[in-house]
Amino acid sequence: MASTTALTGKKHIWDGGAEPYGASYGKLMMWFFLLSDAFTFSALLLAYAALRFSAPSWPVPDDVFASIPFVHGNHYPLVFVGIMTFILIASSVTMVLAVEAGHRGAKNEVVKWMIWTIVGGIAFLGCQAWEWTHLHHDGAWWGSNPFLNADGTPGMVNFTNLFFTITGFHGFHVFSGVLINVIVLFMTMNGVFDRRGTYETIEKVGLYWHFVDLVWVFVFTFFYLI
Amino acid sequence: MSQNHEHHHDHHQESFISKYIFSMDHKMIAKQYLITGMIMAVVAALISLLFRLQLGWPDQTFPWLESLLGDWGKGGRLDPNFYLALVTMHGTLMVFFVLTAGLSGTFSNLLIPFQIGARDMASPFMNMLSYWLFFLSSVIMLVSLFVESGPAAAGWTIYPPLSALPQAVPGSGLGMTLWLVSMTLFIASSLMGSLNYITTILNMRTVGMKMTRLPLTIWAFLTTSILGVLSFPVLLAAAVLLIFDRSFGTSFYLSDIFIAGEALNRQGGSPILFQHLFWFLGHPEVYIVLMPALGITSEVVATNARKPIFGYRAMIGSLLGISFLSFIVWGHHMFVTGMNPFLGNVFMILTLVIAVPSAVKTFNYLATLWKGNLKFTPAMLFAIGLVSLFISGGLTGIWLGNAALDINLHDTYFVVAHFHLVMGSASMFGMLAGVYHWYPKMFGKMMNAKLGYLHFWLTFAAVYLVFFPMHFMGLDGVPRRYYNFTGFEYMSEWMDLNRFISVSAILGSAAQLIFIWNFFYSIRKGKDAPVNPWNSNTLEWTTPVERIHGNWPGEIPHVHRWPYDYSRPGAPEDFIPQTVKDDELPEELRSPKVKPVPERADAPAETVVDKVLFSRFLNLFGLKKA
Numbered sequence: 070m071a072s073t074t075a076l077t078g079k080k081h082i083w084d085g086g087a088e089p090y091g092a093s094y095g096k097l098m099m100w101f102f103l104l105s106d107a108f109t110f111s112a113l114l115l116a117y118a119a120l121r122f123s124a125p126s127w128p129v130p131d132d133v134f135a136s137i138p139f140v141h142g143n144h145y146p147l148v149f150v151g152i153m154t155f156i157l158i159a160s161s162v163t164m165v166l167a168v169e170a171g172h173r174g175a176k177n178e179v180v181k182w183m184i185w186t187i188v189g190g191i192a193f194l195g196c197q198a199w200e201w202t203h204l205h206h207d208g209a210w211w212g213s214n215p216f217l218n219a220d221g222t223p224g225m226v227n228f229t230n231l232f233f234t235i236t237g238f239h240g241f242h243v244f245s246g247v248l249i250n251v252i253v254l255f256m257t258m259n260g261v262f263d264r265r266g267t268y269e270t271i272e273k274v275g276l277y278w279h280f281v282d283l284v285w286v287f288v289f290t291f292f293y294l295i
Numbered sequence: 296m297s298q299n300h301e302h303h304h305d306h307h308q309e310s311f312i313s314k315y316i317f318s319m320d321h322k323m324i325a326k327q328y329l330i331t332g333m334i335m336a337v338v339a340a341l342i343s344l345l346f347r348l349q350l351g352w353p354d355q356t357f358p359w360l361e362s363l364l365g366d367w368g369k370g371g372r373l374d375p376n377f378y379l380a381l382v383t384m385h386g387t388l389m390v391f392f393v394l395t396a397g398l399s400g401t402f403s404n405l406l407i408p409f410q411i412g413a414r415d416m417a418s419p420f421m422n423m424l425s426y427w428l429f430f431l432s433s434v435i436m437l438v439s440l441f442v443e444s445g446p447a448a449a450g451w452t453i454y455p456p457l458s459a460l461p462q463a464v465p466g467s468g469l470g471m472t473l474w475l476v477s478m479t480l481f482i483a484s485s486l487m488g489s490l491n492y493i494t495t496i497l498n499m500r501t502v503g504m505k506m507t508r509l510p511l512t513i514w515a516f517l518t519t520s521i522l523g524v525l526s527f528p529v530l531l532a533a534a535v536l537l538i539f540d541r542s543f544g545t546s547f548y549l550s551d552i553f554i555a556g557e558a559l560n561r562q563g564g565s566p567i568l569f570q571h572l573f574w575f576l577g578h579p580e581v582y583i584v585l586m587p588a589l590g591i592t593s594e595v596v597a598t599n600a601r602k603p604i605f606g607y608r609a610m611i612g613s614l615l616g617i618s619f620l621s622f623i624v625w626g627h628h629m630f631v632t633g634m635n636p637f638l639g640n641v642f643m644i645l646t647l648v649i650a651v652p653s654a655v656k657t658f659n660y661l662a663t664l665w666k667g668n669l670k671f672t673p674a675m676l677f678a679i680g681l682v683s684l685f686i687s688g689g690l691t692g693i694w695l696g697n698a699a700l701d702i703n704l705h706d707t708y709f710v711v712a713h714f715h716l717v718m719g720s721a722s723m724f725g726m727l728a729g730v731y732h733w734y735p736k737m738f739g740k741m742m743n744a745k746l747g748y749l750h751f752w753l754t755f756a757a758v759y760l761v762f763f764p765m766h767f768m769g770l771d772g773v774p775r776r777y778y779n780f781t782g783f784e785y786m787s788e789w790m791d792l793n794r795f796i797s798v799s800a801i802l803g804s805a806a807q808l809i810f811i812w813n814f815f816y817s818i819r820k821g822k823d824a825p826v827n828p829w830n831s832n833t834l835e836w837t838t839p840v841e842r843i844h845g846n847w848p849g850e851i852p853h854v855h856r857w858p859y860d861y862s863r864p865g866a867p868e869d870f871i872p873q874t875v876k877d878d879e880l881p882e883e884l885r886s887p888k889v890k891p892v893p894e895r896a897d898a899p900a901e902t903v904v905d906k907v908l909f910s911r912f913l914n915l916f917g918l919k920k921a
């Protein structure tokens with residue numbers, strides 16, 4: 070950096086010899102990866118939109134997703150998925166706290182908040198597992214849809230096809246996020262980042278985690294709300 | 296173990312495995328990509344000869360086919376199903392494995408650290424992983440050639456429903472599954488590679504290497520990688536949905552299908568959806584294939600014309616323009632799918648707009664060559680060949696981009712002619728130009744130039760003899776992907792031409808043996824390369840011929856000028872390397888700086904601010920020196 074300054078008399082971030090905006094290559098890679106992953110999800114969600122809008126009729130989410138564990142016979146649309154969403158967003162908050170603690174190099178706090186984030190991730194996956202089991206129990210799966218369309222005709226099979234494929238793809242992202250978080254947790258506990266002198270890895274993992282969260286907001290909107 | 300520690304701290308004795316197999320050195324990984332790509336190219340070329348045999352001599356039997364292919368060549372005739380599988384594999388191997396991974400992987404890896412002045416990639420480990428995923432994906436794709444039901448047979452574009460129903464044709468069975476597995480790994484490999492290339496270029500340039508001093512190769516690799524990062528994920532999504540259709544009974548791409556008179560219980564999907572997803576990748580992909588070749592050409596043409604590249608900024612601008620536009624023209628592959636004519640019009644106009652940046656590049660190449668002091672090295676010949684092919688193939692693109700014409704020409708040999716000239720051959724020429732030009736950097740030896748000339752002229756002739764006549768067949772309505780044409784009276788007149796094409800293809804392929812021999816022979820027996828054999832300005836030629844770890848023995852050189860200072864009048868030599876400092880040169884040769892904008896008060900009447908700004912604006916397009 071200093072040499073750039075010497076060369077031109079003025080600091081130009083794109084002149085070489087320095088990382089523009091001080092962004093490390095690892096963080097840049099994460100950003101570009103997320104951009105790429107965003108295109109994957111966009112493609113899937115656009116496929117969903119295309120198939121749904123070319124269908125004559127479609128099941129009503131409020132009738133399909135209306136159950137809560139241990140509560141029978143009642144109609145509670147959006148309650149359970151609301152809880153799931155809350156858990157995931159809460160885990161993003163704890164992730165922010167972990168990153169913030171990392172900035173201060175406060176190892177024990179990082180450990181604490183990472184554990185909470187992992188707990189949130191696992192809880193979300195647990196909820197998703199329950200929901201899938203429940204739907205499967207009702208006869209819903211890839212290739213079969215027991216839920217009637219809004220107009221009373223037999224349900225479009227692509228409703229369940231898309232639901233399981235896309236929430237499954239998202240769930241897979243959450244699952245890998247949890248795995249990565251666990252690895253990073255152990256690295257923190259072993260003092261790897263203290264030795265490196267930077268907790269930037271937590272930041273990168275955090276970016277991924279927030280991204281997965283953000284995607285859920287879209288999945289949630291498209292499958293449960295509209 | 297540690298006798299030779301003098302150069303660089305991690306220049307230690309390496310084991311065979313860490314040096315040649317699991318290498319993390321960008322130069323070695325480049326060579327791994329190149330050799331793998333060459334192997335795939337040989338396989339893909341042999342495959343094409345098999346189906347050219349069928350097209351040229353549909354009535355003849357070749358008993359050796361049966362001994363070679365077993366049941367696929369029963370009675371010495373190629374099986375029709377296997378014909379389709381061969382066409383599919385030829386396209387897949389050439390487009391993805393040779394011209395995407397082989398071309399981009401080789402030269403991005405070799406040149407990015409060298410030309411920007413870095414010791415290696417941002418993440419050498421991910422770079423290694425990227426190669427080994429590519430290798431695995433290549434192996435799986437090749438293995439699919441040997442499964443009992445044959446490799447995938449739905450064309451390189453794997454359109455459903457053919458690709459989605461394992462019971463449709465033999466090739467839709469295990470072969471298609473392996474295709475999808477292989478491509479998934481390929482996408483992962485491409486993603487890792489591209490992330491590395493982008494971040495390395497943005498973050499690791501040496502001191503003084505501004506973005507506007509990068510060689511055009513690097514700009515081309517950058518835009519290529521960005522296209523890859525943004526378009527391959529969409530293919531991944533398409534493949535995921537296809538996998539579910541194939542194996543989990545979904546119907547994303549299927550509706551109203553009958554097989555052997557029986558209705559399938561698959562409703563509500565749309566095969567057109569797949570085409571949209573595929574071509575959202577597919578069109579950028581053709582530029583992923585082409586742009587590195589264009590970058591290589593810029594570099595080779597400027598060096599060997601001994602002239603500054605014409606319109607440096609315009610070249611960057613056109614790369615960016617092509618990249619952007621290539622995301623919004625995919626519909627031109629789908630004019631006959633029954634799309635809304637209004638939408639068709641939009642795609643048509645956007646498609647024709649993309650011809651503008653393409654033409655900018657072409658004219659800039661021609662202007663660079665114009666009155667240059669041309670050095671006809673083999674690399675230069677191939678680069679000029681690329682320009683020729685880009686023009687011949689690009690012009691037919693404009694025909695095809697016109698929806699009204701395309702409805703007649705779609706899926707005929709006209710399209711085959713178009714993309715083999717502009718993508719297949721042009722990119723292959725770029726790749727060959729790159730190999731001839733940077734061979735000394737890869738192996739420290741020179742290739743034999745005489746053999747290079749022979750190779751060039753035979754290849755150049757063969758390419759035009761093979762692909763140019765196809766235009767006329769296409770205009771006459773001869774469809775692509777047909778096993779034979781003997782059943783169609785009106786096509787019988789093309790029989791002789793088909794045979795002529797096949798003979799040219801065989802001769803053209805044979806000519807590649809010259810190259811392969813030259814390549815491997817020169818590794819051992821070639822003349823030793825000087826440090827800077829082409830008197831080039833770029834940084835890679837300041838590294839020692841021995842190709843050490845970390846690239847430069849001492850400090851990484853600093854950069855003081857753009858890479859195209861060739862034949863500056865008054866300079867002692869006809870090139871000024873990027874490392875030459877300004878204060879070592881007379882005033883008029885110093886690296887051009889943008890003129891300061893004069894204050895209005897003390898400006899002479901003719902240099903008011905607007906004028907200076909306007910000249911800068913022109914300068915953006917390479918029209919006027921500021």
Ligand code: HEM
Pocket residue numbers: 452581582584585627628646647649650653688689690691692693695696697701704705706710713714717718719
């Ligand atoms: C002037 C610019 C170009 C225009 C306007 C253009 C237009 C088109 C159009 C309209 C088609 C569809 C033809 C059909 O299937 O009916 C097509 C096919 C194709 N083009 Fe181009 N093209 C251009 C340049 C290129 C370049 C530079 C490349 C590659 C480097 C390329 C590669 C291809 C390929 C591979 C196909 C055929 C894909 C297939 O169906 O298998 N084109 N082009």
Ligand SMILES: [Cu+2]
Pocket residue numbers: 577578581624625627628
């Ligand atoms: Cu296209």
